[in-house]
Amino acid sequence: MQDEDMVNLDFFEKLFENYPDLVFIINAEGKFIKTSKGVMKYGVNNIDDLIGKNIFDFLKDEKKILVQQQLKYVLSNHFTKIERIEFETLNGNQYFGEITASLIGNESENSVLILVVIRDITKHVHLERELKENKKMFQLVIDNIPQYIFWKDIDSVYLGCNENFARVAGVEKPEHIIGKTDYDLAWKKSEAESFYEIDRVVMELNKPEFDVIEPQLQADGKEAWLKTNRIPLHDSKGEVIGLLGTYEDITKQLESRLALKESEKKYKTAFNRAEFYKDIFTHDIGNILQSIYSSVEICRICKDDPEKINELDILLKTIENETNRAARLINNIKKLSKIDSEEKLLKSIEIHQVIRNVVHELRIKYLHKKIIIIEEFIEKLNPVINANEYFEDAIYNIMLNSIKHNESKVIKIKIRTSLLTFHNHYKVKIEFIDNGIGMLDAQKEVLLESRNYKDKSIFKRTGIGLLLVKKIINYFDGEISIKNRIISDHSKGTNFTLIIPFKLNKDY
Structure with a gap:
């Protein structure tokens, strides 16, 4: 060799x-x-x-x-x-x-x-096992965090998430989200586009975005509101390689906040309405007491003067009328309160019959006045509405208002009914047109919009009775409007108009 x-x-x-x-x-x-x-x-x-x-x-x-x-x-x-x-x-x-x-x-x-x-390769295998155990522990930790967690690569492709996020995204397990984009998940296309755009801003500007409020359609159909944080992720050289996202579901908080605002709004409305009723009640009851007090003072003078003794009957009648007026005022206040708290129990009521009953009652009450009632009821129409005994109170108070606030020698009240049709739904229009002293626009606003005014004289002719009318008509899903009988002159009388849903008589 x-x-x-x-x-x-x-x-x-x-x-x-x-x-x-x-x-x-x-x-x-x-x-x-x-x-x-x-x-x-x-x-x-x-x-x-x-x-x-x-x-x-x-x-x-x-x-x-x-x-x-x-x-x-x-x-x-x-x-x-x-x-x-x-x-x-x-x-x-x-x-x-x-x-x-x-x-x-x-x-x-x-x-x-x-x-x-x-x-x-024993060390490599042990290191691999340790890495796998660490990854398993990491996944276990984030799966038990109540927030929703996800992370994506530079192209907004998912690299992982926790179980909470997987559930709302519609994937069975967190590992199944790997390789998917927002367009593959449960949310709306518009939401996926929005998520992608915000991802781009975070990664391209290399700047985190915190507390972004976003909507999200989830896998179970829930429309959720999220408060989201996105943070750019970097490699060892500081280059952006993706992002980490976390969010919490704030749907219940928002709903609670909205409910609180709605409750506050209702409370404020109720408080303002109560204040408004109180002002009108104070105004009306003050007038009643003043009238009674004046009558009592005159009675003291008349009882010692033989020539005026005959006036005592008139004064006592005035006191009686004012007392009845006070009783009616209190009764109306009670009804206003009951309407707010009572369960709505309705029955079929014939409008024309109720109007005729009220006309008969008021004729008896005001025998000393000359009253002409003109009925212009639509022919062959017998409108029936879903209402209750409050409807008669509404008609009574409208007609009472037309009689009380009328300085004409002959009181005229025209009552007209007509049919309105809205896409196969019917409404009856009821007009009460009088020749009374009329109403100022501010008085109409007080009634129709429950506005309060510092000038308490505005409350004249807008007492509790007419407020009760408005409340009752709204209670029956109806509408009320007040116009001048003669458009250009409010002092020539008033047209009270009610529009109420009804069902046609089968014979019509």
């Missing part, structure tokens, strides 16, 4: 023995023919003790079949690689190796040998 060959042989021998990975030469049956010194790190005291043993003695049973198959593969294909295999050393320890095997003998000369290199 030449010197050069001797040098090469010596070099390869030393390389074989001292190679950092485990190196073996085995025959086709798996018996060790030669091995590197590296085996001594795995419980082998003497290399010679390994020669003649079989590689399968160091494999777990479930891996033996796999290695046998791969060795057969080497015989026909000259090379194979097994990425991960678990071994058991002579001292009982386990380690993981990556195996490569190459055919180095000549099968035709019955000298089939296989070169096996095993790279120890």
Whole structure:
């Protein structure tokens, strides 16, 4: 053998023995023919003790079949690689190796040998397991956080999320969101577009966005409101590589806030209405008491003056009327309160019959006045509405107002009914047109809009009775309007108009 060959042989021998990975030469049956010194790190005291043993003695049973198959593969294909295999050393320890095997003998000369290199990847496997456990722990932590968490790459493609987010997004498990975009999830297209645009702003400007209020259609159909935070994520060089997002569902808070505002609005409205009623009541009851007091004072004067003794009957009648007026005022206040608190129980009521009943009652009450009632009821129409006894109170108070606030020698009240049709729905229009003293526009506003005025004289002719009318008509889903009988002159009388839903008589 030449010197050069001797040098090469010596070099390869030393390389074989001292190679950092485990190196073996085995025959086709798996018996060790030669091995590197590296085996001594795995419980082998003497290399010679390994020669003649079989590689399968160091494999777990479930891996033996796999290695046998791969060795057969080497015989026909000259090379194979097994990425991960678990071994058991002579001292009982386990380690993981990556195996490569190459055919180095000549099968035709019955000298089939296989070169096996095993790279120890135990640390890598343990590190991988630790990483997997850490990832599992991280996922467990974020899955138990009540907030909704997600993270995306630079293209707004999802890389992960917690269970809360997966649930509302409509994916079965957090890992199923990987690779999806907002367009693949449960939200509306417009919402997905909005989410994408905000992502772009955060990543392109490299600036976080906090407390962004956004709507979101969730997988269960819920329309939610979110308070969202987005923070850019960076690599080791500080370059933006994606974003982390968190949000909380603030739907209940918003609903509670809106409910509170609505409650405050209702309370304020109720308070203003109560103040308004109080002012009118104070005004009306003050007038009544003043009238009674004046009558009492005049009675004291008349009782000692024989010439005026006959006026006592008139004064007593005035006191009686004012007392009745006070009783009616209190009764109307009670009805206003009851309408707000009572359950709406309605029945069928014939409008024309109610009007005629009220006309009859008022004629008896005001026998001393000349009153002409003109009925212009629509022919063959007998309108029936869903109402209750309050409807008669409304008609009574309108007509009473037309009589009381009328300085004409002959009081005229025209009552007209007509039919209105709205897309197969019917309403009856009832007009009470009088020749009384009329109403100022401010008085109409007080009644129709429940406005309060510092000038208490505005309350004249807008007492509790007409407020009760408005309340009752609204209670029956109707409308009320007040106009001048003669448009250009409010002092020539008033037209009270009611519009109420009704059902036609079947004979009409």
